[in-house]
Amino acid sequence: MITDERARIVRRELPRGYCSGHSVYFVTYFIQPDHLPGNRLTRPDFPLLVNFEETEAVMLLPSRFWSALFLEVWG
Numbered sequence: 001m002i003t004d005e006r007a008r009i010v011r012r013e014l015p016r017g018y019c020s021g022h023s024v025y026f027v028t029y030f031i032q033p034d035h036l037p038g039n040r041l042t043r044p045d046f047p048l049l050v051n052f053e054e055t056e057a058v059m060l061l062p063s064r065f066w067s068a069l070f071l072e073v074w075g
Contacts, residue, residue, distance in 0.1 A: 007028070008028045009026055009027060009028045010027065010028065010056045010057065011025055011026075011027055011052065011056040012025065012026045012027075013025050013026075014026055025052075027058050029048070029057070029058050029059065029060070031060050032060065035060050035061075035062040035063055036060070036063055037063045037066075037071060037074055042074060042075070043073075043074055046060060046061075046074075047060070047061040047066065047070070048060060048061065049061050
């Protein structure tokens with residue numbers, strides 16, 4: 001799934017042995033550009049909304065809900 005750019009994984013837990021015993025998930029998601037400051041990716045980190053109890057989907061938190069500090073760091 002890492003080498004196939006067309007693979008779409010909704011939710012797959014990675015082996016805990018690779019994640020220091022933590023529960024870490026691999027997901028594929030699409031980013032809506034107008035949810036980003038300046039409509040573009042400028043950093044590799046951004047806040048996601050995750051609620052695996054109700055859905056396997058994740059989404060980018062729209063930038064209008066980001067904290068002032070996060071927006072400043074995003075720059």
